Amino acid sequence: MHLRCTAPPTHQKSWQRIFWCRVSHGFHLGVLEDKIRFPFFYETAPTEASQDLGIVTLLLHFQWKWIGLFAPDGDDGDTIRRTWTALLLKRGICIAFSESISEHRVYLHPFLRRFQFHNTSLSGADLDGNGDLAGHLGIVNLMLRNNSIWFGKVGGIERTASGEMKVALEQDAIVWPPRFKQMPPSSRCAESCPPGHVKVVLEGKAVCCYGCSPCAEGTISTQADSERCTKCPEDQHPNKDRTRCIPKEITFLSYEEPLGIVLVVLVLFLSIITLLILGIFIKYIETPIVKANNRDLTYTLLVSLLLSFLSSLLFIGRPRTVTCLLRQTAFSTIFSVAISSVLAKTSTVVVAFLATQPGNRMKRWLGKSLANSIVLLCSIFQIGLCVLWLGISPPFPESDMNSLHRQITLQCNEGSVAMFYGSLGYMGFLAAISFVVAFLARKLPGAFNEAKLITFSMLVFCAVWVSFVPAYLSTKGKYTVAVQIFSILASSAGLLCCIFLPKCYIILVRPDLNTKEHLTAKSKSNS
Known part of the structure; x- marks a missing residue:
């Protein structure tokens, strides 16, 4: 029922003006909503738009998003279909099929002809700002x-x-x-996507016929049928089902874990071996094999290798400011001394051979001054690099929250990456020079010529550090630190084993070869 009010003619005086109102039954035509032409039209029944919105609200309440649409033949039916299609799609409801039915079928069946409908839903009549009825729509359960x-x-x-x-x-x-197996019945084109998943649009299908895909790594969804997954904070990661964010585990290479324990045991073992070799060379200091190979350089090399092994302990444990500042710079300096000692040993052999040639002036370079100068100059250059590194961009402890999805790695940021690789590159440069000089001197005559041993030790060193770079870049978290520790131990152990184990074998197992006579005979045979 509608109440239509018309304004009086304008020639009447204001006190004479009254309103003529007309009451109509049923839902009105849409033209009456024009407030300019019909400014005094007010409804006494809910508009069709209200009922449409009410039906949509009820569909959403039951999560019925895959429905069929019937409309009468003719222009009215086309209008209904267009209106409802737009309204439903706007609310995420898809139309499985849309069919037209003839007028006699509309009038919407035999079992309805015997019944009258009564509006029992209106419990009041309030008008909204547009003059439309803001009332109640009843939900009626029809049963046979x-x-x-x-x-x-x-x-x-x-x-x-x-x-x-x-x-x-x-x-x-x-x-x-x-007959319904589920209460309330379901009307969906696709099963609901559970939390931890996101809806995926299927090509060529209606938007309601979507697929489900697990949330991407690092994201979650907490509700069913989520349109998108949300990213967890940096210090959290998704649980197994990707339905909530949980705190990340804080990790670093510690002394208590199995990997840390293995590395510490290996460091101590190699350090003890180095001390034993140093003790052997000190005990047999007066034997020909020890005297022939520059005892000072031998002791310098052994001590630097020992300190190299021990410096790797700075890489284990919770990163702190002091350890971050010391670990790279200490190792670089100590190992540079070791390689410089190797270079000095090889250079001494070459200079000694050249000094024996007639008219050669290399005799003045013989002695400890040449070896000490090589060790000192090469080591000072590396020390200068490290001091510059600490002055420009020193290493510092940091928390890496992004490399691993489930862990926060406590590590040392190396500060200047250029200085880090520059320091490693300088050690590689010294090793390359040592290899070239030792390779050229490998066939020179001399008692207990170490050139062959040094050549092989430099090959081991270069192989270790060439493989270190890709391994270092491909690992993440605490395993990056473990890779560098292994490289330090492997390269230092290579020098120790290749240069000193053969000599220890002669000293301990074949003392008959550690004599001046054998030394002289070997020198003559090589010449």
């Missing part, structure tokens, strides 16, 4: 019992003055047909 129709009100939809639709439903009062 014993070939008769039974109606039962199970709830209502209230349209407030602000236009919001609120559903009030008595779930227990609803009687569903017994």
Whole structure:
């Protein structure tokens, strides 16, 4: 029923003016909504738009998003289909099929002809700002019992003055047909995506016929049918189901874990071996094999190798400012001394051979001054690099939250990457020079010529550090530190074993070869 009010002619005086109102039944034509042509038109029944919105609200309440649409033949049916299609799609409801039915079928069946409908839903009549009725729409449960129709009100939809639709439903009062296996029945094109998943649009399908995909690494979804996954904070990561964020585990290479324990045991073992070799060379200091190979350089090399092994302990444990500052610079300096000692040993052999040539002036370079100068100059250059490194961009402790999804790695940021690789590159440069000089001197005559041993030791060193760079860049977290520790131990052990174990074998197992006579005979045979 509608109440239509018309304004009086304008020639009447204001006190004579009255309003003529017309009451009409049923839903009005859309043209009456034109407030300019009909400014005094007010409704006494809910508009079709209100009912449409109420139906949509009810569909969403039951999560029915895959429905069929019937409309009468003719222009009215086309208008209904267009209106409903836009309204439903806007709310995420898809139309499985849309069919037209003839007028006699609309008038919407035989079992309806014997019944009258009564509006029992209106509990009040309030007009909103547009003059439309802001009232209640009843939700009626229609059931067929014993070939008769039974109606039962199970709830209502209230349209407030602000236009919001609120559903009030008595779930227990609803009687569903017994053929439904699920209560309430489901009407969906696709199963609901559970939390931890995101909806995926399928090409060529309606938006309601979506697929489900697990949230990407590092993201979660907490609700069903999520449109997108949200990223966890940097210090958290998704749980196994990717439904919530949990704190990341804090990790670093510690002394208590198995990997840390293995590395510490290996460091101590190699350090003890180095001390034993140093003790052997000190005990047999007066034997020809020790005297022939520059005892000072031998002791310098052994001590620097010992300190190299021990410096790797700075890489284990919780990173702190002091350890971050010392570990790279200490290792670089100590190992540069070791390689410089190797270079000095080889250079001494070459200079000694050249000094024996007639007219050669290399005799003045013989002695400890040449070896000490090589060790000192090469080591000072590396020390200068490290001091510059600490002055420009020193290493510092940091928390790496991004390299590993489930862990926060406490590590040392090396500060200047250029200085870090520059320091390693300088040690590689010294090793390359030592290799070239030793390779050229490998066939020179001389008692207990170490050139062959040094050549092989430099090959081991270069192989270790060439493989270190890709391994260092490909690992993450605490395993990056473990790679560098292994490289330090492997390269130092290579020098120790290749240069000193053969000599220890002669000293301890074949003392008959550690004599001046054998030394002289070997020198003559090589010449």
